Amino acid sequence: MDYLFTEEQKMIKDLARKIAEEKVKPVRAELDETGTFPWELMKEFAKADLCGLYIPEKFGGFGGGCLEFCIATEEISRICGGVGVTFAASALGAFPILMFGTEEQKSKYLPDIASGKKLAAFGLTEANAGSDAGGIQTTAKKDGDYFILNGTKQWITNGGEAETYTVIAMTDKAKGSRGATAFILEKGMKGFDFGKKENKMGIRCSATRELVFQDCKVHKSQMLGKEGMGFIVAMKTLDRTRPGIGAQAVGIAQGSLDEAVAYSKTRVQFGKPVSSFQGVQYILADMATQIEAARALVYATARTVDTGTNDISRDSAMCKLFASDVAMKVTTDAVQVLAGYGYMKEYPVEKMMRDAKITQIYEGTNQIQRNVIALALIKELAAKK
C-alpha cells in the first residue's frame, strides 16, 4: 500500500529498518532473556539522528512530527517491541516539554533528548492510581520559590535510565483534578531516587521502575505549564503519543506476520509446505489484512496530530485500541502457524506475543480507550442538539 510518504519519511523508514535488522535483531533474544536495558542500541539510534524526529530543528531535532516518529517506532518494534518502547517512551517524556515548556525549558532539555544524549520518561501512574489517574497521591507542597515532592510513581518506562522526567504531582488535593501540576525533574536531584525494577512478561529489555520522591526540592522554574494544569498536560500528552503505541503494535504484528509467512513456506507436513493448506493461508491473509488496516489508522491519526488540531482524543484512542488488539490477535495467530516451534524460545514469535500484550495496557488500557471514544460520541451527539 502506498502511504504517500515524502522522500524524507522513506529515508527514516529505511534507516530505522536497517538499524533494526543489523543491530537489534542479533541481540533481541538475549536482551529479552536477561532483561538488559538496550543502551548500545539507543546510541545507534542517536548516531543515526533518529531520537529527535518530532523535535523542531531549532532545538536540535529533525523537525518532523508524530508521523515521522511513528514510522521509526514501527520499524524498530517490528524487530523488538522492547527496544521499540524504550525508543518511544523518551518521546512520552519529551512531548510535555515540547507542548507546554517555556522557551527556556525547551532549550534546556530538548537538544539533549533530540541528539539522543539523554533519554526522557513520563511519570503519572502510582500503586493506587492506574486508570484512575485522578487518584495520585504524590504531593508537591509549595515552599517559597520551591516545591517539595513526596510520593512514589510506579511502572515508569525508562525509569532509572532516563535523565529527564516529566512527573505529575498534586499541588492542591482539595481542587481534585484541577489540583495536579507537572514538573520537570532531573536524575540526580536530591530526594529523587529509584525503587524496584520490575520483572515483566514482555518488553523485558525495557526498564520499568519506581520513582521515589522524599522531600525532593524543585525550583518553581521546573514547573511545566501552569499550576493546576497537571492532568491537562498528561491528557494532551497521551493524546499525541498514543499513535506511537499504535505504531509499536503494528510493528510487533508485522514482525510476527513476516516470521509466520516465512516459516509456513519451509515447514513441510503431509508432503507439502504448510503454506499450501488453505486453513493456514486464511490465517495469514487475515493477519495481513488486519495489520494493514491498523497501519492505515495509525498513519491517518499521526497525520491528524501533525495538523496541530486539539481535537484528537477520540482518534488517538481509536488507533491505539485497534492497533493493539490487532497486535495481540495477530501475534497469537503467528504462534499458531508455527505451532510447537512457535511456542519455543528458539523462534521469535512467542516473544512477540508476550511483547504485544502490553500495548493493550499502557498509555491507558483498551477499556479506557473505549471510554474515551464513547464519551466523544456522546459529546458529539449532545453538541448537535
Next chain:
Amino acid sequence: MNIIVCIKQVPDTNDVKIDPKTNTLIREGVKSVINPFDENAIEEAVRLKEAHGGKVTVITMGPPQATEALKTAIAMGADEAILISDRAFAGADTWATSYTLSQAIKKVGSFDLVLFGKQAIDGDTAQVGPGVAEFLDIPQITFAIKIDIDGGTIKVKRQLEESAEIVETKMPAAVTVIKQINEPRLPSLKGQMRAKKAEIPVWTAEMIMAEPENIGLKGSPTQVVRIFTPPPRGNSEMLEGTPEEMAVKLFNKLKEQKII
C-alpha cells in the same frame, strides 16, 4: 588535517558471475556497494577528522553510477566527494588506476593523509593503495589496524600474519586499512539529507591532466588473457577429527594407496 579517501564501488557479493565470452564480471542486476574495506577507510577518516579537525574528501574513479557510493560516503560524514570519470579510463588495470587517482589527488591539492581499503573485493589485488603512494612519492603503510596522529607524524599498527608491528612516518603518507581497524557507522539521517543535496563534481582525464597513454586500457600493462572459475577438483575427501586423529587417518590412507 586534510584526508583523502580513495574508494571503489563493487558488486554486492563475492559470488559474482563471469561472462564466459568476454571473461569480465557480469555487473548487470547486481547491486553495487562501497568496497567493504573502503568503508573502514571512510570511517577512520571521519574519526580522525572528529579527533583532529580538518576535512575529508572522498574520490573514486568509476562510471557515473559510482556517484551513489560517493553519496553514501558523504552520508557517513565525508565533507566532499569527487567522481573521476571519463570514457578514456575504461579498462584500466591497477597501474593505470593508481596513476589516474594520483593525478586527481594532485588536483585536490594539499593533503596530509591518503586512506585506502586494503584491497577491493572484486579484484583482490591490494595494489592500488601502494601504487598511488608511489606515483605521489609519499611513504606508504599497508594493512593498518590502528592509526595515531601526533603533529606531523603518523604512527600505524599494521597486522602481519602472526604478529603486528608499529611503523611511524612523517605525513603526508598513504595508509591502507583492514577490517579490524573499526566498525563503520551506518549513514545518519542528517548525513543522508546532506548527501541528497550534495553536488558531486566530475573530473575528466583532461581536468586532472592525465597523459592519454597512461590511462584506461591503453595505459594498462596488464592484459587479461582469460578469467575462469576453476572446475571443482573431483574425488577429494575431507578428514575430520583432532589434528592427531587426522594425521593418523592421513598416514593410513597414504599407506593404503602405497604412496608411502
